[in-house]
Amino acid sequence: MITASERVRAAYARIAQVDRPEVWIALRPRGEAEADAAAIDARTAAGERLPLAGTVFAVKGNIDVAGLPTTAGCPSFAYEPPADAPAVARLRAAGAVVLGTTNLDQFATGLVGTRSPYGAVRNAVDPSYVSGGSSSGSAVAVALGVADFALGTDTAGSGRVPAAFNGIVGLKPTRGLIPAEGVVPACASLDCVTVFARTLPEAERALAVMAAPSGRGLPALEQRRPGPWRIAVPRLGQLGELDEGWAEAYESAAARLEDAGAELLTVDLAPFTEAAAMLYEGAFVAERYAAVGAFVDAHAGAADLDPTVAGIISRARDIPAHRLHADLEKLSVLRGRALASLGDADALLLPTTPGHPTLAEVEADPLGANARLGRFTNSTNLFDLAAVAVPAGEVEGRPFGVMLIGPAFTDERLARVAGLLTAPPLSLAVVGAHLSGQPLNGQLLSLGGRLIRTTATAPAYRLYALDTVPAKPGLVRARAGGAAIEAEVWQLPAEGLGALVAALPRPMALGGVELADGSFVTGFLCAPEALDGAREITSYGGWRTALPSLARAEGPGQSTAPSTTHG
Template sequence: MTSAVDIARDVRAGARSARDVVETHLSAVAGREAELHAFNLVLADEARAGADEIDRRVAAGEDPGPLAGVPVALKDNLCTRGIPTTCSSRILEGWRPPYDATVVARVRAAGAVVVGKTNMDEFAMGSSTENSAFGPTRNPHDPSRVPGGSSGGSAAAVAAGFASLALGSDTGGSIRQPAALCGVVGVKPTYGLVSRYGLVAFASSLDQVGPFAGSVADAALLLDVIAGHDPADSTSVPRPAPSCSAVLGDGVEGLRIGVVRELLEGIDPEVAARVSAAAAALDAAGAKVEEVGVPATTLALSAYYVLATAEASSNLARYDGARYGLRVAGDDVTAMYGATRAAGFGAEVKRRIMLGTYALSAGYYDAYYGQAQRARTLIIRAFDVAYASYDLLLAPVTPTTAFPLGAKTADPLTMYLSDVCTIPSNLAGHPAISVPYGLGAGGLPIGVQILAPALAETTMFRAAAALERSLA
């Protein structure tokens, strides 16, 4: 598969047509989409028209931008003007946003060609993409297995060559975990580095948009396009983002990297072995790697399931049938609300709304929401302590390789444990990247995770690139 960096370079130079690029990817879609179901909507006609426009601009001597002609898939919780945005939920049936998300506008402005909206766990709640109202996505490496989630469609689309790049969202690991399970690169940027405007909210204080790519360089290319201040998002970092593409060759000489002891507990040996291999490779490349304890990370999973559900219970209140999306009639307005939400939301979404509502209720707020916020503070402090001695941290992404469809759907708690290694970064607001690092039993991909302090994406990308080179 041609990399996004190569595609953009060739299209900008007129060496290859964007139309040819998009046809190659649409052929891949035609070949396997029925089997994998990575997309909720394939935008074939729009993609061809978009590619032709890029080619026309190149022919006219214009530069369409750093993503010229690169096919990009968008998670279906990113608003696209005039194009259905479902969050893989029945409740948004028929809704077409009147605006593009900031990240969508930025990739379009950079010359990318949007090929479709990808499947996901409903409202990004899940770790397997089995919670989609439109049926699960399957793992391109083994279609009997899940691609991970919640951005499973985006991960599968890149892994299957349906798109050169994809955007996902990561609230507790929803980019990194499916990236690991599908053998692609996935990045959760620092909270505030990438605009959330137009990302349909799951848990506002944790949500962050980020790239999926076939390589570290491709991920850096996409992140460089979407990162940077957006006045429409009050939580956006108010200064320019440094280029990650520019530092990929800088190496890891002298970097201090800690392997997080707590995040190796309960991890499958074949996954833990790849983390050790990655540690050895970085050490060999000149970094100083050793094990480090970050004890408070063990609080992350429980704190997350209080905070994320609390915010979700409020964020998802607006889907009430009054203004857009699904409406199921009732005798009065309360009955309409009840009937609409009963029919429109899936079981996992309902479970989390109930959990979050309970956590915020009078008399329970301090024991749940308040306590979870205190745990969040402890986690941030624990990372601060670690980053006083280390530039980066190393950890697994997931406890196991991709699991079979249906293996965890009966037990939500087991499913929640899929995100145990990724959640701490969301609670801290820190960046982290999942880099494919070999295969496990059955040829299933294994990823390792590099964690960095806030806004240290460039250091993180230096190590990710070095790790990738060590495989070659």
């Protein structure tokens, strides 16, 4: 395992190597970061458990980091925060080292990453293209391998658009899951602190450290009914104009989910896109004026105010209150339509953006190019939804990304579905209680599993009814006298198999199971010490075939159904 000191040295070497100064607003002196790292190494050497030890992270410049100015992308606005924002403090307490604060679209107003007096943040893959905003510097710091993860914020898509453009993961959690204190607001009622990382597990690990019990109270979510993941997809015609090759890339991502066992459902996208247009065209932009409008008015014409951002905020000053209330009523209707359209779908799959503009295209049409990028992201926080953006291939050598959107507090579910796109599925052989129709088969279904084929083991195994009440099966490889045992092969996402393993009790274990065709698949096996007093049922050729005999042996009134996590 890499030490914190080694990771910090590698990070500063990488900063020098990539030579991308526009990524940063304030980079900590190397000596300070190394001192933090040395302290973390000493604590871990003393036996302290720090889940993020050996990692470094970057922080968007509108989030407070003690010892660095909070600028929100505007030097004249800068202030010295008295303490870390809670999200930052929790990461540091878990052993992560802050590298510095990153560039952003000024006052977190934009999806392009070019609206900053500190310079336009160029894309990590193709510097002639935008990096996406407003959390531009944070995303590029991760994509270039400088930081292990980074914090952004998301009001209209700022935690997802930069992820898509730079080929990384962006988690936009349920509003309030990560505390927003210590964040310069864009729209306080909508803002979310977000996480960028190169992989989904890395992003989830950081999110778990920052997350706190929500002050909103955990709602009573409906229990998900067993079965394959249900993914809502719109008709291609409802996606509107996309860049060349993007429709095909989106269809490919949907097909990959279907190949992994997901069920695709058609959804009406109209309420989502109608609400998206309201974020800037309606009265909700007035909240941006409430956040920093007084400062913008007092500094009108200042050299460090981005003219596009200042214009958006200043124009919001004169929006009448009655228009806001009318828009709130309209939004409530649209949200009802949107959720009704989703029905019992686990997630809505969309391209993160309709396209990827160049720096020159944004310069030529700063408002139009930006507005187009929010077509699919703008409605998420207006509807109080959670989302995760993940890479889904390339188009013309540049990253293409999709996002999965779901109801508030379904963050973990969205991550499990996203795992189908970010990690290859794994195969699992089952011979007992997880077989189709058996009591624990629902576990496989709820973890995104799907039946691949029915088969048998190689003729080298023995099957036992373990000496438990009720009876449970145990499969062992035989030194001699083995037989073929009925088996099913299921496919699960890697995260799903991990969850199954974590709940697996003794005497069961996972190991290689040889199938009838000579191939080996991970499967449930039984530790030999559990066979004392067990009844051998190999001759029945399988668990289901043996169940009637076991029922007669137990006598009337006794259950024969397996009841624990055994395969």
